[in-house]
Amino acid sequence: MKKLLxxxxxxxxxxxxxxxxxxSKHEKWEYILVDTGDVLQIxxxxxGLAFTILEKDYEGTKQFAYSFGTTxxxxxxLKSVTKRKRPENRNSYDSFPSGHTSAAFSGASFIQRRxxxxxxxxxxxxxxxxxxxxxxxxxxxxxFIDVLGGAVIxxxxxxxxxxxxxxxKLQVSFSSNALYSHVTFNYSF
Numbered sequence: 001m002k003k004l005l006x007x008x009x010x011x012x013x014x015x016x017x018x019x020x021x022x023x024s025k026h027e028k029w030e031y032i033l034v035d036t037g038d039v040l041q042i043x044x045x046x047x048g049l050a051f052t053i054l055e056k057d058y059e060g061t062k063q064f065a066y067s068f069g070t071t072x073x074x075x076x077x078l079k080s081v082t083k084r085k086r087p088e089n090r091n092s093y094d095s096f097p098s099g100h101t102s103a104a105f106s107g108a109s110f111i112q113r114r115x116x117x118x119x120x121x122x123x124x125x126x127x128x129x130x131x132x133x134x135x136x137x138x139x140x141x142x143x144f145i146d147v148l149g150g151a152v153i154x155x156x157x158x159x160x161x162x163x164x165x166x167x168x169k170l171q172v173s174f175s176s177n178a179l180y181s182h183v184t185f186n187y188s189f
Contacts, residue, residue: 037133040126041100044107047123051111057165060114067161068106071154075102078149087140098142101150104130109158114165127151 045068052060075097084096108127112120131151134142175182 037100037104037130040130040133041103044104044123044127044130045110046107048107048110048114051115051119055115055165057114060162060165063114063162064110067110067158068103070161071102071106071157072099074153074157075099075150078153084143084146087143095142096146097149097153098131098134098146099150100134101127101131101142101147102154105151105154106158109155110162113158113162116164 045064048068049061049064052058052064076099078097079094079099082096083093086092086095104127105124108120108123111123131147134140134147135144175184
């Protein structure tokens, strides 16, 4: 848990400080949530990738690449096919699904699927902040269904390509009752 927390904080603040130069015109409090969503959409997938490297889980790195790549490919193909108008006042027709939400939930769902709920629930909370940030702002950047669609695409892609991580491939368990004693060996491939 400490590793994940360190990774998230490092990427969040690093990205936030870099983003402050480009977003210096946003001095109002209403933009803080939007700026946070902009940062977390990058920090969460990078945290998932960094976690695989710190754990020396190179199979996880490959699974992350497949799931994240598929998520982003499906997201941008759907954006170009659906051509849904954004709720804000500019003429932009790339609302469905939300790319920010897809990226954030791809990182969060990868962390949860690969390393369990112990690490996954904080990542999902942060990914949800990204989703909310896409609905906030002066006129909002996305409709609710756009945000939900991005999250669903990301989680589905992750569950398609990612398997839970086990450090110990060989597990031994023992059970007994009044009549029998059992030793069970499980080997994960």
